[in-house]
Amino acid sequence: MVNPLKFGVVGVGTVSLRGLIPHLVQDDVRDRVVLTALCDPVVDRVETAAHQYAIDQAFTSYDEFLERSDVDAITIATPIGLHYEQGKKALLAGKHVHFNKTMTVTTAEATELINLARQRNLRIVASPGEMLRPHNVRTREMILDGAIGDVAWAVCGAAFEAYHEAEPERDFGPGRTPIDPTWYYRKPGGGPLYDMTVYSLHGMTGILGPARAVTALSGVRICNRSFNGKLIPTEADDNTLMLLDFGESLFAVVYGTAAGGIRDSLDFSGTYFGTRGTIAGLKLNGEFYDYEGRDQAVLAPDKGTRPGFGGNEWILPNIQGVHRQIPEQHVFADIMQLVDVISTGGETVASPEHARHVIEIIEAAYRSASSGSREILRTTF
Ligand SMILES: NC(=O)c1ccc[n+]([C@@H]2O[C@H](COP(=O)([O-])OP(=O)(O)OC[C@H]3O[C@@H](n4cnc5c(N)ncnc54)[C@H](O)[C@@H]3O)[C@@H](O)[C@H]2O)c1
Incomplete structure (x- = not known):
């Protein structure tokens, strides 16, 4: 052993x-x-x-x-x-x-x-x-099989109101020191793109393939936040809209913004519009579509109705038994990918090359927003 x-x-x-x-x-x-x-x-x-x-x-x-x-x-x-x-x-x-x-x-x-x-x-x-999620794998297959005809455009992103400053662990974690969220609003690495829109970008590029270019508008909309009575001035942009070009006139709107609530988590995986229909989260033309593990996902309290949460976390690799009761199942699933590839020498879709492509999109979006130019993307995965 x-x-x-x-x-x-x-x-x-x-x-x-x-x-x-x-x-x-x-x-x-x-x-x-x-x-x-x-x-x-x-x-x-x-x-x-x-x-x-x-x-x-x-x-x-x-x-x-x-x-x-x-x-x-x-x-x-x-x-x-x-x-x-x-x-x-x-x-x-x-x-x-x-x-x-x-x-x-x-x-x-x-x-x-x-x-x-x-x-x-x-x-x-x-x-x-994100491409460990069976519904994202199925969405990619359906699009390649022509289930919604020719895809012309798509939308994905993350929008929040109260954000990391509102997590209960920050005040009630072990020890006496509250966990300060200030870094989420500072550079480098703060802002919703690196932390939240990153899910949507992994999903969308996993489904449609690498993007070729990006154009963006970006800025700070909510100038101050607070934690435990302390004022946190927002330094990192908290309001970004981008346009992605996937080639052959296939475009997407991507957002990472400080207002609007997490739109029912739908846009985490994206909505894809084609000449013969729409895939929105877990639905094809308004009806739930089938994918591997859905029979298990529907047994969860949320009946598997939310793309990134509940029953749809249960069907990630290595999420069985007690792990179905512990939060952050997708992160644990990713960690176990590392454990597995070290032991077996195999590959995983949670690859650093895919992550690099998403990082390039984010970096290029900020560059585009400050220069006003369209930025060509060079990495792939
Ligand atoms: N909070 C979430 O909901 C969530 C969910 C999934 C992934 N993540 C990701 O997890 C990471 C951490 O997020 P978080 O919300 O837990 O952050 P956090 O602010 O709650 O905690 C960060 C911790 O890192 C510690 N730290 C600071 N400098 C350090 C150093 N030099 N060495 C070791 N530790 C150091 C801090 O003391 C703090 O305990 C981020 O990449 C975030 O995007 C967060």
Whole structure:
């Protein structure tokens, strides 16, 4: 029998506390992966969490964590602006890496990490693995099979009102220190594109293929937010609309905006308009379509009616038993892709090349918005 991977969680913040740590300490994964170390600079948070979950080691210094923890692989769940530096150090230290979205802020950074991993025979898995979702796979198949005729345009994106400042873990996590969300509104790495629209862009490019060019408008609409009575001035754009060109006059509207609520989560996967019909989320021309695992998804409390949530999380790979009751199932599914590719040497659709293409779209959208130009995209996956 192969020894289980020794795994570390970097960043013991909201997503780690809500989902990553609870998933990774379950008995049913112990033959494949064991969570042995946590790292976070906030000492009372990291020590309390390690004690609470009976995790052997807690580090407040990332360098010390890499040197002394003896983990084989890590998940990086820190502010997005730190991912590149932390990922690079981890690869140089010989660790396999799962990146919470988004892997890096720039295309050049992503390319450097991809090359570094290749040179060192290490694996990277980059969230969000939207093409692990059976309904996205089916949407791609239906479009290729001509189910809605010739597709002419599509729309996807994420819109929010109250945002990360409203998550309950921020005030009631382990230790006494609240988890400050300020970074979500600062550069580099803040703003809804890197954090939320990234899901939609992975879904849409997974379904339609790589985009060829982007044009965008972008700015700050809500100038201040607050957390625990502290004012957070918005630095990173919070209101971006882009037009994507997929070639042969197939276009898409993509949004990442601070107003409007998460439009029923529909646009996370996108709406696709063709000459003979429409695919909107889970519906083809207004009726639910079938896809692998839908029989399981409909057994969930939400009856599998929401594309990115509820029953449609249950049917991701490795989401069985107790994992169906723990939040952030899609992130755990992505982490287990890393565990699987390290063990089997296979490939995953949650690839760093796909993540890099989405990062290029976001970076190019900001460039387009400031220059007024149409930006040609060069990466593919
Ligand atoms: N919150 C969510 O709903 C959610 C869901 C899925 C994915 N994500 C992704 O997970 C990542 C983390 O998001 P979050 O909301 O949990 O952030 P957060 O602000 O809640 O937590 C970030 C944590 O990182 C720690 N940290 C800061 N600097 C560090 C360093 N140098 N080394 C180690 N730890 C450090 C902070 O102390 C904090 O505990 C982001 O990439 C985000 O996009 C978040």
